[in-house]
Amino acid sequence: MSAVTGVTKVDYIPHHEPFQYFANTRNPNHTRPANVNNIGFTDDANHQYDIHDFFDAVKAGHMPQVTFLKAAGFQDGHAQYSDPLDEQTFLVDTINLLMQQPEWKNMAIFIVYDDSDGWYDHQMSPIVHQSQTAADTLTGAGMCGSKAPSDGQQGRCGYGPRQPFLLISPFAKQNFVDHTLTDQSSVIRFVEDNFGLGRIGGDSADAFAGSVMNMFDFSKQPNEGNDVLLLDPSTGEPAE
Numbered sequence: 001m002s003a004v005t006g007v008t009k010v011d012y013i014p015h016h017e018p019f020q021y022f023a024n025t026r027n028p029n030h031t032r033p034a035n036v037n038n039i040g041f042t043d044d045a046n047h048q049y050d051i052h053d054f055f056d057a058v059k060a061g062h063m064p065q066v067t068f069l070k071a072a073g074f075q076d077g078h079a080q081y082s083d084p085l086d087e088q089t090f091l092v093d094t095i096n097l098l099m100q101q102p103e104w105k106n107m108a109i110f111i112v113y114d115d116s117d118g119w120y121d122h123q124m125s126p127i128v129h130q131s132q133t134a135a136d137t138l139t140g141a142g143m144c145g146s147k148a149p150s151d152g153q154q155g156r157c158g159y160g161p162r163q164p165f166l167l168i169s170p171f172a173k174q175n176f177v178d179h180t181l182t183d184q185s186s187v188i189r190f191v192e193d194n195f196g197l198g199r200i201g202g203d204s205a206d207a208f209a210g211s212v213m214n215m216f217d218f219s220k221q222p223n224e225g226n227d228v229l230l231l232d233p234s235t236g237e238p239a240e
Contacts, residue, residue, distance in 0.1 A: 007083075009072075013073055017048075027047075039057040054069060058098070058101060066191055072090075092236065095231075099228045104222075104228070110166065112164075112187060113164055125161065126159060127158070128158055129157060130144055131144040132147075167215045171220055172216065173217045180210045186209040188206045189211065
C-alpha cells in the first residue's frame with residue numbers, strides 16, 4: 001500500500017516483467033531460491049526472484065554481477081497508482097544500501113523508466129523504427145514514418161516519449177548531461193559489451209541502441225567514502 005497516496009496496488013505486475021516471457025528466465029510458479037547463496041546462479045528459481053531476495057543476497061555478500069530491479073507497484077512511479085514520493089523512497093533506500101557495499105567502488109546503477117507514459121514531457125522523438133501496421137497512426141493512417149521497415153520488423157514504431165535515463169556510479173561524469181540518443185536496450189548493450197557477450201541477433205534492438213559509454217569517466221579513481229552520498233528517503237535531501 002502506498003504510504004503517500006493510500007492506493008493499494010499488487011506488487012507483481014505481469015506485463016512489467018519481461019523475463020517471464022523467455023525460457024531461460026521464466027519462473028511461472030514463482031519458485032523460491034533454495035537459499036540465499038543460490039541467488040544469481042542456476043536453480044529452480046531460474047534467475048527470477050522476489051525483490052527482497054536481491055536485498056537478502058546483497059546483505060549476505062552474494063550480490064549478482066547483473067541485476068534488474070523492478071519496484072513494487074505502489075513504488076514504481078507509474079501515474080494513477082503510484083506517486084513520485086513513493087518512487088523516491090524505493091530509489092533512495094536501494095541506492096543508499098548499495099553505496100554502502102564493498103562492490104560500490106566498481107558499480108554502475110542505471111535508472112530507466114516506462115517507455116510509454118509517465119510524469120515527464122512528451123516532445124516528439126525521432127522515428128528510429130518505422131512501421132506500417134493498422135495500429136500505426138503517428139504520421140498517417142497505418143504509418144509510422146514514411147516507409148516499411150528495412151529489417152521487416154513491424155509494430156516497433158519508435159522512439160516514444162522521452163524519459164529519464166540516469167547513471168549513478170563512482171565513474172559517472174559529474175554535472176554532465178549526455179546527449180547521446182539512447183533507449184532501454186542501451187543497458188543491454190552495455191552489459192553485453194562489459195562481459196564480452198556479443199549481440200543477441202535477429203534484429204534485436206541492442207544492435208543499434210545508443211552507447212552509454214559517454215556517461216562514464218574511467219580515468220577517475222574511486223575515492224574511498226568520498227563517492228558515497230546518502231539521502232533521506234522522505235525528503236530526497238542529503239542525510240545528516
